[in-house]
Amino acid sequence: MKEKKENLRDTLSAQEKAAITRDLFERYRKGNTTREENDIIESLEKEVIPEKEFEVTGDLIQELDSETKDFVFKQTDVKIEGAKPTAKKRTLSPAVIGSVAGVVLLLIGMFVFYQKRYQQASFTPDLITASASRQYVSGKSIEHVTLPDGSQLSLNAGTTLSLHEGSVEGTTREIWLDEGEVFFDVKEDKAKPFTVHLREGLTVQVLGTSFTIQSYKELPFQEISVLSGKVKVETSGGENIELIPDQKATYRESEKILTREKVNSAGRSAWRTGTIVLENASLDELRFRVRQFYGKEMIFEHNPEIMSVNITFNRDTSPGEISTEIAALYHLSYRITADQIIFFPKDS
DSSP: OHHHHHHHHHHSOHHHHHHHHHHHHHHHHHTOOOHHHHHHHHHHHHHHOOSSOOOOOHHHHHHHHHHHHHHHHHTSSOOOTTOOOOSOOOOOOHHHHOOHHHHHHHHHHHHHHHHHHHHHOTTOHHHHHSOEEEEEEOOSSOEEEEOTTSOEEEEOTTOEEEEEHHHHHTSOOEEEEEEEEEEEEOOOOTTSOEEEEOGGGOEEEESSOEEEEEEOTTSSEEEEEEEESOEEEEOTTSOEEEEOTTEEEEEETTTTEEEEEEOOHHHHTGGGGTEEEEEEEOHHHHHHHHHHHHSOEEEESSOOOOOOEEEEEETTSOHHHHHHHHHHHTTEEEEEOSSEEEEEEOOO
8 A cells, every 4th residue: 555655646746746735725725625634734734834924935945845844754654764753643645745845835825824814813813723614705895605504794895704613514603803894694593602703802792683893904993883683792801792773882992992872783784785874984984985985095185173974975976976075064175186085175
């Protein structure tokens, strides 16, 4: 059997082995690998994935090559010069092992993948140390997702969220929202509460309800608004509040303050149909929504005394229309360029 395995490995070209390994990593990234393949990759991860950020250099690749060669052959019954003996042996498919160069490609891919995850999701250790079994990422359009438990999600543009193995297999119901905006319509299961983990250690727990979470990194707050049912929001320090329909919780990160107030929850989730409803919104949120909708930066050539913004617009609203409304509300003039809307004081 050993001789047959070595012969099969020898028949694969370096390009074939590298292609197989890249395919393995891509399927792993999408959550489409088998349990055995996950075990292999996670073993590699625990052996060599660094705990700190890194730069991919020639020296790093050489180090990976050396460490990977020793590790891969520890896991097989193949003896090579320089490999350290191990009491635990297991046989891996040569198609999975590939060449050492192919495995190095895999590890570099994992390094880049995990480094991005460190940068984007450093708020929750579980998201780093446990492999995400499934990840959903929306681009510039709204995406609709059905979770394994039957819950329905709508992801606004620029959203990334992850499920881990327990949620995929149905033993738990937990989601890690890296960034973005999501409308949740959660299927009730009293035995398994539905939990959403946010940055800054914030958690949202429900049984069966519908609600919206807004958690964009460039905005200085996170917001949870309830359309139906009941939601509990809890901070990392143990402070918690319960929300009922048409209430929202706002967590302001700089002050570490969690507040509750009334809200038009239907309006807060209207983005699902292409409408943005801003009620007592900050200038930062207005700028963000305009950039999200139109790809244009709002520039004020003076310091506007805008305490709150109340405006509604949709995909059919042109940049000129919304600019005219803002200008009228705050006695400004404006001009529109290819990538900016510039407001300036109106001549007296």
